[in-house]
Amino acid sequence: MxxxxxxxxxxxxxxxxxxxxxxxxxxxxxxxxxxxxxxxxxxxxxxxxxxxxxxxxxxxxxxxxxxxxxxxxxxxxxxxxxxxxxxxxxxxxxxxxxxxxxxxxxxxxxxxxxxxxxxxxxxxxxxxxxxxxxxxxxxxxxxxxxxxxxxxxxxxxxxxxxxxxxxxxxxxxxxxxxxxxxxxxxxxxxxxxxxxxxxxxxxxxxxxxxxGGKSPCYIDKSVELKTAVKRILWGKLINCGQTCIAPDYVLCSKEIEVEFIKEAKEILKEWYGDNIKDSPDLSRIINKTNFDRLLGLMKHGKIAVGGSYNANELYIEPTIIVDVKAEDPVMQSEIFGPILPIYNVESAYDAIKFINSREKPLAIYVFSESDTVVQLFKDKTTSGGFCSNDVIMHCSVDTLPFGGVGFSGMGSYHGQxxxxxxxxxKSCLGKNLKALGEKLSSGRYPPYSERKANILNFLLRKRRPLPNLYLSHILVFGLGVGLTFLVNHYMQQSDNN
Structure with missing residues (x-):
């Protein structure tokens, strides 16, 4: 070794x-x-x-x-x-x-x-x-x-x-x-x-x-569904679903689910043709251990799209599962593969309640044309990142920190x-030993007096910051100069007394 x-x-x-x-x-x-x-x-x-x-x-x-x-x-x-x-x-x-x-x-x-x-x-x-x-x-x-x-x-x-x-x-x-x-x-x-x-x-x-974790994706009835389905499927299938911020499962009503399935079938045929296995545009599962794990997740619920596989090629067809229960294995562990379960909720509030009953995810995705609904998810949930009307793309903005919270991670990175x-x-403070600076801070030394305490309280008092940065600096500098003369005057009086 x-x-x-x-x-x-x-x-x-x-x-x-x-x-x-x-x-x-x-x-x-x-x-x-x-x-x-x-x-x-x-x-x-x-x-x-x-x-x-x-x-x-x-x-x-x-x-x-x-x-x-x-x-x-x-x-x-x-x-x-x-x-x-x-x-x-x-x-x-x-x-x-x-x-x-x-x-x-x-x-x-x-x-x-x-x-x-x-x-x-x-x-x-x-x-x-x-x-x-x-x-x-x-x-x-x-x-x-x-x-x-x-x-x-x-x-x-x-x-x-x-x-x-x-x-x-x-x-x-x-x-x-x-x-x-x-x-x-x-x-x-x-x-x-x-x-x-x-x-x-x-x-x-x-x-x-x-x-990682299970990053949920909520869809409401206000969206243009075909575009939403395209973006969700792209995020689910890039790298064959082996992406930490892939949409892990969909939250929507039964009505939206039916239309989602219909759109998904057409999109998958458009992208990969009639025989998906032969398409050069879909990755494979990394190894047999993960392949077998994913097959196990497909045993619960009802397969509405896909479901075929080839063990020799480590191929799993893009698969959508409906009628899943919250306690099913596919809804418990991070999927990390081309399997997308749909869990039915009646409203945004139901979706938020469901999300908050679980570990904090790495990302939350919300598809809605309502700013109120989007803001509701921002305010009422906790996640590493958040993206509305798309998936994964917040990760591409290098001026945004990327990272998890709770079980989805700690710390962040990307760009600076x-x-x-x-x-x-490292906090660094540099002071000088010149007479002017010493006079300004000499109120801290014994013997203590009410006058010294008043000066220190004035110096240490927190003040509301001014809106203009340069104006603030100018005023602080002016006050500092005036204060230096005042401190010097008081200290001289103190010495004389």
Missing amino acids: TNYDDILQRCRTAFANGKTRDLSFRKKQLENLLRMYEEHENDMINALDADLRRPKQESLVVETEFLKNDVKNILYNIDDWVKPELPPKSMVNLMDDVQIYKDPYGVVLVIGAWNYPLQLLLVPVASAIAAGNCVVIKPSEVAANCAKFIQETLPKYLDNECYPIVCGGPQETTELLKQRFDYIFYTGSTRVGQIIHAAANKYLTPCTLEL YTFDTFVHK
Whole structure:
């Protein structure tokens, strides 16, 4: 088994020497990473095809182009992101240097997932590099071809001391988690996320856990149903449903269900033809374990669309199940496959009650032309993210944080939020020893007096912020100058007395 002690020690030595803190070094590593994406795009697509039989267009959009744009965005913005933040100052700190410093954690661990085996691993890795950390990179062993690509190709582009790659299954990961990391970023199931979190607790290691859950999709009678069905089916079937934010089940009335089934049959034929199994545009299930699990979920309720499968090809036809009960297995665990159950509710309020009776989902989707209904779901439910009249697309906005809540995860990332995940925001206060500043703060020293207490209360009093930022700064500066003279005057009087 790999000697993880040696790997971690090399990383710690490199970090202690300041190698990864150097901004030019970070930029060079990111440029190398981008070059790998560009030079090996076909190799990446081939590995994804070998693991998931994923259509090339899907892999381009959700993996290779996504990764290239992610690194470009970091390189465009890193000079601003690394700068200390300058928060507003109160009157008592008028003469001080107040900053929030972006401090890298040190040696971080990033564990990827098998369903998007390149994107979900390398997006956090890129920002961990940008933030100045050393990164131990652990691809998912389930997507074996992508793991092999990472192991063989990435070391040719990144510094091997600072960014080692470790491979293996549950046994190796268990041993790896015995090491002390400064931060852990994990993407995967809630069950394994709990194990990761428990291991991290030994050293009080902070974590981001990007998990999953059953993301509901409510439809009311106000929508243009054909468009709604198209968007829901696309979100359910991209990567053959093996997406953490895929719509897991539909909530609607029986009347809408009937029309939904009708539209779905026409759309599936339009997309995949008469023989869906032969279509090149539908991925396959990752392995037999998940294939068998999904077949088990199809045993309850009534199959209204699809239902066929081929074990040799790990193929499951897009399937819609009706007449399901809340306690059926398909309504209890995250589906993670091309199966869509429909659970009947009579109103938005019934849907909200049903959603709130379960664990908090990673996403909630609402299809309605009523702003009141959409706002009702926003106000009355809790989820990692929310999207109205579409599915999954909120994940594509890199100025929005992406992450779960409760059993669907903790922490968030994407865009600058990923960079911020991998830095500790260190509060820094700089004061000087000059006479003016000392006079301003000398009221804290004994002997205490009512006059000193009045001055301190005035300085420390919270005031309503002014609407204009510049006006506020000007007034605070003017008050500070005047206050300095007043403090100086009172202190002189105190000295004379």
